[in-house]
Amino acid sequence: MVVADFEAGIGTVLRLEGNPVDVVVVVVEPTAKSLEVGRRAAETVRENKLGHIVVAANRVRDAADEQRIRETFPDVEVVLVPDDPAIVAAERSGVSPLDASPDAPAVRVLVDLANRLLTTG
Amino acid sequence: MRVAFVGKGGAGKSSLSGTFARVLAGTGERVLALDSDPMPGMAFSLGLPQSDVGLPDEAVEEYEEEGRRRYRLRAGLTGSDAVEQYAVRSAEGVYFLQLGKARGGRWNNSRQHFGFQRLMDDLPDSGWSIVGDLPGGTRQPFATWGRYAETYLVVVEPTPASLLTGRRLARLAGMQGAPRVLVIANKVREPQDAEQVSARTGLPLLGAVPFDPAVGEADRLGLAVLDHDPQGPTATAVRSLVATLQKETERV
Structure with a gap:
């Protein structure tokens, strides 16, 4: 991938x-x-x-x-x-949103998309 | 005054440059706004309904030199003529020209791109101010697409990615003509943000623009921030940027 x-x-x-x-x-x-x-x-x-x-x-x-x-x-x-304020905060501190806030709503939506694309090919 | 706005994508170049051009025109200067991004950008902040304002094909002619295909403005058409004939005008009288719409796969953009470059090389000299908006990143700036500028204004938000791009763009000072390079701290939320942007990019600070929710609202409505909130924080900050740079330019 x-x-x-x-x-x-x-x-x-x-x-x-x-x-x-x-x-x-x-x-x-x-x-x-x-x-x-x-x-x-x-x-x-x-x-x-x-x-x-x-x-x-x-x-x-x-x-x-x-x-x-x-x-x-x-x-x-x-x-x-x-x-999502969690993304803004992560960007300002130079940390990946997935590391900083894995459960933030915006991050979860993207994780779902990635999983779906992986399973459907 | 001849300035070019550069910076990382999303930093706010287009919002600030169009507002800057209109405020400058409001002080009585004759202003040409140049957007060298094929995507819509500066037109919105200029309050123009039309975003694709490239030179038409008829303005550019092809010729051969040493067996190579080259492009120039049509015989007899000067840069000033092209501005007068093909630019659209904002409410404040800003003349606006843009690179032209990117038109589909495998389309040859040579005529459009070289035509825009020839125009940049033959711009009206005295009696005009130029405000340019370059696409995000470092590619166009270092490929001399802002060569009309005496001053580069690097728009930086206080995020590591934006600061890194700002630091790279600081090297524009080494380009031909030794242009001045200043930083504008945008979307500033904390009191120390502006100074940190200046320190971390190594660039003198022209001024700061506060984080302003009205920009997001205007963008959503497809309005210029200067029309949506004419007395708000962004408009006020840009007026101050224009005044500061005008004063400095007079001094130089």
């Missing part, structure tokens, strides 16, 4: 050729700018048949956030990662 963290934007996705990935996790925030970039990324992945798309929506605070995300990605699997 290889997990790659791509550069911001969609430059890397645009240049991917062949069939190097199984799943593309498009990480977005519920902001107008981020959703637009995510929409373009998902469009590219779909057009070039690069792999299965999962949208990981980060820093989700409320139902309005969730609605913005689902409206942008109506036909895509969406994982909602709540806005």
